[in-house]
Amino acid sequence: MQANQFHSLAYSFSFYLFGLIALASAIAFVTRKSPVAAAMWLVNVMFALAGLYLMLDAQFMATMQVLVYTGAIMVVFLFVIMLLNLGHPSDLADARGKWPTILALFVGLALLSEVMALNRGNTIERLVPPDLAAKAAAAAAAPIAGGIIGPVAAPLFKEYLLAFELTSVLLLTAIVGAVVLGRRRTDAR
Amino acid sequence: MTHALFALLQVADPQRSPTDGMFILFGLIKAVAAFGIYMLCVAYTTLAERRVAGWIQDRLGPNRVGWEGFLQPIADGVKNFMKEEALPGSGNTVLFILAPAMAFVPAMITWAVIPFGSPLPVPGVGLVDMVVADLPVGFLFTLAISSLGVYGITIAGWSSNNKYALLGGLRASAQMISYEIAMGMSTVCVLLLAGNVNLNAVVAQQASQGWNVVLLTLAFFIFAVAGLAETNRVPFDLPEAESELIAGYHAEYSSMRYSMFPLAEYANIITSSSLMITLFFGGWDIPFTQWDNLPPWTVTKTLLTMGLYVFKVMFFVFAFIWLRWTLPRFRYDQLMSLGWKVLLPMALVYITVVASLVLGLDAAGLARTSYAYRGAFLGMNLVFVVLVFWVLDRGRIVSPAFSRLERDRITRLQTAAARSDLLTGKGA
Numbered sequence: 001m002q003a004n005q006f007h008s009l010a011y012s013f014s015f016y017l018f019g020l021i022a023l024a025s026a027i028a029f030v031t032r033k034s035p036v037a038a039a040m041w042l043v044n045v046m047f048a049l050a051g052l053y054l055m056l057d058a059q060f061m062a063t064m065q066v067l068v069y070t071g072a073i074m075v076v077f078l079f080v081i082m083l084l085n086l087g088h089p090s091d092l093a094d095a096r097g098k099w100p101t102i103l104a105l106f107v108g109l110a111l112l113s114e115v116m117a118l119n120r121g122n123t124i125e126r127l128v129p130p131d132l133a134a135k136a137a138a139a140a141a142a143p144i145a146g147g148i149i150g151p152v153a154a155p156l157f158k159e160y161l162l163a164f165e166l167t168s169v170l171l172l173t174a175i176v177g178a179v180v181l182g183r184r185r186t187d188a189r
Numbered sequence: 190m191t192h193a194l195f196a197l198l199q200v201a202d203p204q205r206s207p208t209d210g211m212f213i214l215f216g217l218i219k220a221v222a223a224f225g226i227y228m229l230c231v232a233y234t235t236l237a238e239r240r241v242a243g244w245i246q247d248r249l250g251p252n253r254v255g256w257e258g259f260l261q262p263i264a265d266g267v268k269n270f271m272k273e274e275a276l277p278g279s280g281n282t283v284l285f286i287l288a289p290a291m292a293f294v295p296a297m298i299t300w301a302v303i304p305f306g307s308p309l310p311v312p313g314v315g316l317v318d319m320v321v322a323d324l325p326v327g328f329l330f331t332l333a334i335s336s337l338g339v340y341g342i343t344i345a346g347w348s349s350n351n352k353y354a355l356l357g358g359l360r361a362s363a364q365m366i367s368y369e370i371a372m373g374m375s376t377v378c379v380l381l382l383a384g385n386v387n388l389n390a391v392v393a394q395q396a397s398q399g400w401n402v403v404l405l406t407l408a409f410f411i412f413a414v415a416g417l418a419e420t421n422r423v424p425f426d427l428p429e430a431e432s433e434l435i436a437g438y439h440a441e442y443s444s445m446r447y448s449m450f451p452l453a454e455y456a457n458i459i460t461s462s463s464l465m466i467t468l469f470f471g472g473w474d475i476p477f478t479q480w481d482n483l484p485p486w487t488v489t490k491t492l493l494t495m496g497l498y499v500f501k502v503m504f505f506v507f508a509f510i511w512l513r514w515t516l517p518r519f520r521y522d523q524l525m526s527l528g529w530k531v532l533l534p535m536a537l538v539y540i541t542v543v544a545s546l547v548l549g550l551d552a553a554g555l556a557r558t559s560y561a562y563r564g565a566f567l568g569m570n571l572v573f574v575v576l577v578f579w580v581l582d583r584g585r586i587v588s589p590a591f592s593r594l595e596r597d598r599i600t601r602l603q604t605a606a607a608r609s610d611l612l613t614g615k616g617a
Binding site for chain 2: 034
């Protein structure tokens with residue numbers, strides 16, 4: 001009982017810690033004027049989210065969050081920001097006008113209220129189709145083969161192989177499209 | 190018998206996992222000990238580099254402070270702390286101060302998941318794993334953390350508000366992104382063979398199947414080149430290329446804050462040596478015997494495996510230093526084309542081959558530790574090594590360089606050499 005209480009206390013402490021870090025960093029990310037500083041705050045958000053995934057025992061997700069978002073995507077962001085060399089933050093005008101800001105505020109409020117409504121009275125649990133819930137429970141109870149990656153990899157490469165391959169083709173198309181668009185601009189010059 | 194005895198004495202069996210409290214306590218001890226030893230090794234790698242450089246260049250190197258210069262790292266540390274520190278006037282001061290730490294910390298954290306010895310039985314506590322944190326995501330963790338090292342360098346370059354520093358930072362980020370992909374791809378083959386991402390499982394696989402460097406030499410080659418590029422050392426030290434960028438990303442740094450960057454580099458050397466060993470050279474495994482991989486675990490086994498592990502790391506650290514003082518620097522376009530046009534396609538083809546081979550051999554019902562399975566991999570490996578060597582060599586080592594010249598040009602060169610005109614420079 002003692003150990004249990006200690007564990008749950010440590011758990012909620014970590015949850016609020018990571019949650020607060022994520023929220024504070026996200027607010028700092030939106031409000032910073034220097035693009036590089038904003039990008040670094042976003043990196044911080046990604047880390048805090050990885051911490052939250054880790055607390056949900058989703059270690060693979062947490063690692064991928066750091067590897068893909070912080071290690072790759074944000075580095076490219078930073079790279080582009082530096083290449084563009086936007087100038088000193090004090091010279092930068094806020095690109096967002098008054099009306100988009102107000103609109104964004106309302107969209108944010110709507111999303112927040114939606115989350116709150118869903119959280120009331122186990123709405124999420126009632127909304128999940130029973131067969132899907134049963135499947136998830138069975139998967140959670142089954143012995144794990146192939147370490148921590150097995151449970152993620154097996155459905156991806158067996159049940160949802162077609163969707164997985166189609167997604168990769170989609171991504172490839174996007175990459176090729178980006179290259180083609182980038183090329184066209186330099187040719188026209 | 191011993192089990193009953195331990196139960197009678199109310200003492201934990203040293204061959205079993207420790208209890209929660211002991212686990213936390215020993216985790217702390219391991220973390221502190223590993224951190225201390227690691228920092229000491231990083232400091233002494235700087236001395237090793239200077240002494241080996243002296244040896245390669247036929248001079249002495251630092252040998253005045255203490256016996257054979259053994260107190261030199263400490264003297265350097267004190268000197269760096271005492272020096273005056275200058276901050277750039279118009280840079281981003283907060284990020285400028287944070288950047289050295291951002292460069293150093295990832296190299297250090299990666300080390301936490303690398304196993305460095307067989308489990309140590311501690312009487313009264315249980316079996317203590319010789320790894321600071323045995324994460325189930327092990328290898329992915331090292332990839333994730335090592336991908337963060339680029340932030341320190343990039344941010345250092347940007348926050349200095351200096352053209353050369355910014356160019357160095359940009360070069361570093363482009364280089365690290367390119368080589369990280371090849372690095373990740375090369376290790377996919379290892380993970381396919383091991384069937385797990387936990388580094389202890391990778392070590393166990395190599396203990397039973399033979400070291401991966403023998404079975405997957407090409408993957409090791411790609412990993413080693415990419416690892417060298419990730420540490421930003423010669424021949425891949427474009428980010429700090431002093432002939433064109435002064436000192437690159439750390440041009441504006443002074444005092445101990447400057448020192449953090451070379452220290453981060455040495456930390457990275459040790460970390461990537463350890464990773465290479467763990468993935469391709471069996472980790473702490475002693476080759477040609479199963480004695481060290483099977484229980485009962487003893488203190489002797491732990492000490493021997495740890496000793497061998499340290500020896501392997503020292504060899505690779507030496508190899509890193511050796512390469513630095515042997516090779517010239519790449520040109521930037523050569524660096525990029527090596528990463529994207531050579532290493533990445535090579536790794537992709539290799540993944541396909543290894544995956545098909547694993548699938549085929551598993552479908553044929555061969556056990557992974559059987560000689561047929563290992564023999565098939567060895568044969569595939571030999572074919573690829575010869576092929577890649579032949580392509581990369583371009584007739585330079587196997588046949589002498591002049592074999593690519595036309596016959597009449599060779600005779601002209603030979604007669605010119607005979608007249609020793611080449612030496613005086615009149616022949617051309």
